[in-house]
Amino acid sequence: MNPYKYMKNAIIVGQYKPGTRLTEKALAEELQVSRTPIREAIKQLEVDGLITPYKKRGYVVKSFSIEDIRQIYNVRALLEGYATGEAAIMRTDEDIERITAKNKAYRQAIESVDREDIETIQYIQQINQQFHTEILAAARNDHLKALIERVVVVPIIFRSFYWYDERQLLRSLQVHETILQALRNRESDRARVAMQEHIYQGRDDVIHALQQQNILQDE
Numbered sequence: 001m002n003p004y005k006y007m008k009n010a011i012i013v014g015q016y017k018p019g020t021r022l023t024e025k026a027l028a029e030e031l032q033v034s035r036t037p038i039r040e041a042i043k044q045l046e047v048d049g050l051i052t053p054y055k056k057r058g059y060v061v062k063s064f065s066i067e068d069i070r071q072i073y074n075v076r077a078l079l080e081g082y083a084t085g086e087a088a089i090m091r092t093d094e095d096i097e098r099i100t101a102k103n104k105a106y107r108q109a110i111e112s113v114d115r116e117d118i119e120t121i122q123y124i125q126q127i128n129q130q131f132h133t134e135i136l137a138a139a140r141n142d143h144l145k146a147l148i149e150r151v152v153v154v155p156i157i158f159r160s161f162y163w164y165d166e167r168q169l170l171r172s173l174q175v176h177e178t179i180l181q182a183l184r185n186r187e188s189d190r191a192r193v194a195m196q197e198h199i200y201q202g203r204d205d206v207i208h209a210l211q212q213q214n215i216l217q218d219e
Contacts, residue, residue, distance in 0.1 A: 004041035073203035085192030
């Protein structure tokens, strides 16, 4: 078991909720490993911005304000928009085939979605993330990839697809297809702008849903 991956996933799926106390001792007992890999995992999760020190006694899972969410999405839009523009220039025919395959799977997932089945919603989210990951890979920039992976984590925690209705899912698919067409045509500016708008719209949808449910407060 990889403690870092386990703990990160536990935060993403809500097993460790915001405000949850995390200590090396308790985590080592839970995962049945020594404290050394737990200590390393904690350091990485702190770098990821998912946990924060708690009164010099362990850590807590970080809570996010509406302004936190807005800023993180804005950074993601800039970085991923740039990456998509680069992908339009650097991509190969094989990249286009892989991105097209992910978008096809995304379409099929949306067409067969069952709002009462959480697994189908999770699958949509996974396929969506794979679509974005393939585009990032096509940009051929490992430094950019490392930066984007840090700002993608928080949007994943606030899983927008859990609140998306059919109209929003179809709108997301339409933007995917615009991005894909721009990549095929090597239209860098169009690809960049489409991806940025895609992420900004996701930001607005997530903030609206969280405000409606009183999950976040303005700060």
